């Protein structure tokens with residue numbers, strides 16, 4: 453029984469999810485690991501490590517090894533992955549002996565990085581490890597009929613990147629990736645508040661601001677929020693009230709870049725598939741799809757229907773799990 457375990461992993465730049473066929477999503481944690489620089493030991497992973505960001509003593513550094521959509525440090529990535537697998541096997545009360553694993557790596561990852569991930573999972577005892585392309589996993593997880601000869605357009609806005617893919621007949625027909633995602637938006641908010649108010653805020657505060665009062669278009673109902681940071685002149689803590697219109701101003705450029713990537717991919721689409729897109733539209737997924745007004749804004753901008761995936765933060769993980777069944781078929785097509 454155990455030897456037949458099937459596991460799907462979404463190795464995202466912001467979040468890692470592990471999915472099993474029988475239990476659904478069994479792990480969903482930030483892709484963060486805290487390392488003691490003196491001993492090189494992992495002291496915390498996931499949620500626990502993310503809570504340490506910006507708050508640790510000098511010898512402990514929280515690292516996001518997959519930041520920016522590339523595997524910046526694959527030793528650390530491998531260690532983190534193993535820590536999560538261990539956690540899941542403990543939690544599920546079974547040793548995951550010889551499972552079949554389907555893993556989705558960030559689209560920007562190189563062959564060397566993918567091999568490193570493959571090895572890390574194999575060395576944990578996996579019998580088969582398959583790596584699949586992110587847009588395909590996202591589309592499967594969003595319930596799109598990827599194996600039919602029709603255009604399925606998926607837009608996945610993650611932490612490090614936004615990926616746009618057109619999938620038909622089990623494969624990627626065309627795709628585009630920009631290194632603009634949730635992280636860039638957070639960064640823009642930090643810069644904006646620094647320039648305008650001379651206040652320094654941390655990454656987590658910026659992310660909270662984005663989720664609470666961030667909007668994808670300007671003419672939204674205005675909201676405000678009190679935020680705390682460090683006054684750069686006095687060095688002391690300071691509170692200011694910021695408006696969602698200001699947050700929009702900070703996010704505007706990142707949003708435009710994502711829009712450009714979507715337009716470029718649609719323009720690049722083979723004519724036979726273009727007709728499908730007019731009818732069927734595109735599907736948004738990834739955490740960035742949850743920004744307030746994203747769907748409405750894109751609908752206005754690109755004129756084709758824009759749908760939101762049922763669970764934007766979980767589509768890829770669900771897709772990797774479901775892909776196990778489809779893998780042999782997809783591989784046959786790829787050959």
Ligand code: ADP
Pocket residue numbers: 463464465466467468609610611612613633634635659662663666737738739740741742743744764765
């Ligand atoms: P990845 O696949 O790269 O790990 P995810 O799809 O998990 O990324 O998305 C994570 C990103 O989505 C983060 O930048 C996070 O701030 C952002 N995000 C999550 N929820 C929301 C929300 N409600 N509004 C705006 N952004 C969100």
Ligand code: MG
Pocket residue numbers: 462464465608610738768
């Ligand atoms: Mg993702």
